[in-house]
Amino acid sequence: MDFRFSEQEEKLRLQVRQFCEEEPPESFPCEIEDEGYGFGGWSRAFTTRLGQKGWLSISWPQEYGGMGRTVMERFVVAEELAYHRAPQYGHLFGDAVAAGLLTHGTEAQKKDFLPKLARAEILFSTGLSEPGAGSDLLNTATRAIKSGDDYILNGQKIWPTGAHLAEWSLILARTDPEAPKSRGLSTFLVDVRSPGVTVNPIIDMAGAESFTEIFLEDVRVPRENLLGQENRGLPLVFECLEGDRFWGRCLRHAGSRKDLEELVEYTTQTRYNGRSLLDDQVLRDQLAEIAIELEVSRMINYKAAWLMNQGASLSWESSVVKTFADELGQRIAAIGLQVLGPEIQLQDDPKWAALRKRFTFLYNFNRGLSLAGGTSEIQRNTIAMRGLGLPRS
Numbered sequence: 001m002d003f004r005f006s007e008q009e010e011k012l013r014l015q016v017r018q019f020c021e022e023e024p025p026e027s028f029p030c031e032i033e034d035e036g037y038g039f040g041g042w043s044r045a046f047t048t049r050l051g052q053k054g055w056l057s058i059s060w061p062q063e064y065g066g067m068g069r070t071v072m073e074r075f076v077v078a079e080e081l082a083y084h085r086a087p088q089y090g091h092l093f094g095d096a097v098a099a100g101l102l103t104h105g106t107e108a109q110k111k112d113f114l115p116k117l118a119r120a121e122i123l124f125s126t127g128l129s130e131p132g133a134g135s136d137l138l139n140t141a142t143r144a145i146k147s148g149d150d151y152i153l154n155g156q157k158i159w160p161t162g163a164h165l166a167e168w169s170l171i172l173a174r175t176d177p178e179a180p181k182s183r184g185l186s187t188f189l190v191d192v193r194s195p196g197v198t199v200n201p202i203i204d205m206a207g208a209e210s211f212t213e214i215f216l217e218d219v220r221v222p223r224e225n226l227l228g229q230e231n232r233g234l235p236l237v238f239e240c241l242e243g244d245r246f247w248g249r250c251l252r253h254a255g256s257r258k259d260l261e262e263l264v265e266y267t268t269q270t271r272y273n274g275r276s277l278l279d280d281q282v283l284r285d286q287l288a289e290i291a292i293e294l295e296v297s298r299m300i301n302y303k304a305a306w307l308m309n310q311g312a313s314l315s316w317e318s319s320v321v322k323t324f325a326d327e328l329g330q331r332i333a334a335i336g337l338q339v340l341g342p343e344i345q346l347q348d349d350p351k352w353a354a355l356r357k358r359f360t361f362l363y364n365f366n367r368g369l370s371l372a373g374g375t376s377e378i379q380r381n382t383i384a385m386r387g388l389g390l391p392r393s
C-alpha cells in the first residue's frame, strides 16, 4: 500500500500552494461565504481565475477545453485549494453536470458547454428537488411537453443551490406521464435567463442565501438542450449525483483541518478564570477526537479518489464519503462551539470574534449538509443495499 502522491501530483500541489500565497483566495470577492462543506465559498472572480489557469477542467479531454490530465490531479488541486479555504463552491457542483455532459452529451453540447464551463463563463445549478419530490425523485411533477422543435417546461423546483448566481440549470422533468414513473423523466440544460423562468433565493436558518426556488412557466427549451435520451433522465441524474456526492464532500479533511488548527490556537492562547484552556482535559480529548476523524475522512476520500482515478464508478463509496463528511462537519461545529465556550462572547479580540462567528454559522448551516444532495438516511439505504448486498427494505 503506497499512500504517496506521484512526483507530478506533488509538483502540481506546490503550484497551487504558491498560487494561493501569491493571490490569496480571501482577497477575491465572494458571493456565498464558506458554508462548511469543506470547499470554501462561491466566488465568480476566483472561479474565473481558476479557469484561466485551466484548473477547472484538468481531467477533461483537451478537445473540450480540458487539460487531459488525471482525476487524481484534479483532486490534488481541489484538496490544496480547500486547505487554503479557496472558494470552489460554484464549479465543484458544476463538475457533476460536466460529467453528465461528457458521458451523455451530444458532440454539439460538449463543444458548446464544456469549454465555457472550463473558462467559468457559465455556471450550472442542479434543479432536481421539488416540493413533493426530494428523496423520491420518481414523484417529479415538472412537465416537459414537445412543441415543434422545442419542449415547453412548466413546474417548480426547490432548493437548487446557487441558481440565482448560475446562468444554467440541469432540470429534471416528466416527458411521459403515461410511462412507469422511472421511465418517463428527462434532463434538460435550461438557460435560467430564458423568458418564463423565475429564480428566488431562499434564506436558510443560518441566514445564508445560497439556495433558491425556480419557477418554470411555459419555458421554451430547444430540443438540442435535451441531455441524454428522452425518458432516460433518471439513471443520468443518479450518475451525476454519484459524482456530486464525491466532489461536493471529498474535501472535508482538507477544509476542516484549518478549523482544527484555529481551535488549537485558541486553546493554546486562552485563559479562563485564571486557568489555561490547555489544562482542560475534556477539551483536549475533543480536539484529539476531531484529529482522529479528519484522518479517517482523509483515507475514505483518498480511496474514493483513487477508485475514480482508475476509471471505476463510485457506486456506494460516494455515499460513504458524503455521510461521513456531513456528519463529521456537524460534530466539528458542535465541538468548536464547546471549545470556544460562552466566555468568547465577552472577549474584544476581533480575531476570536471572527472564529466565533464562523463556528456559530457552521453549527446552524451544517444541519442542512446531511440533507443536501440526498439525506444521510438515503445514503445509509444505498450503503446497505449496494455495499452490503442487503435487500431493499
Ligand SMILES: Cc1cc2nc3c(=O)[nH]c(=O)nc-3n(C[C@H](O)[C@H](O)[C@H](O)COP(=O)(O)OP(=O)(O)OC[C@H]3O[C@@H](n4cnc5c(N)ncnc54)[C@H](O)[C@@H]3O)c2cc1C
Residues within 6 Å of the ligand: 125, 126, 127, 128, 129, 130, 131, 132, 133, 134, 135, 136, 158, 159, 160, 161, 162, 211, 368, 369, 371, 372, 373, 374, 375, 376, 377, 378, 381
Ligand atoms: C443546503 C441544501 C442544499 C440543497 N441543494 C440542492 C440542489 O442544489 N439541487 C436540488 O435539486 N436539491 C437540493 N437540495 C434538496 C435536497 O436534495 C433535498 O432536501 C433532499 O433530497 C431531501 O428531500 P426532501 O427535503 O424533500 O425530504 P424528504 O425526501 O421528504 O425526506 C424527509 C425525511 O424522510 C427521510 N426519508 C425519506 N425517504 C426515506 C427512505 N426511503 N428511507 C429512510 N428515510 C427516508 C429523509 O431522510 C428525511 O429525513 C438541497 C437541500 C439543502 C438542505
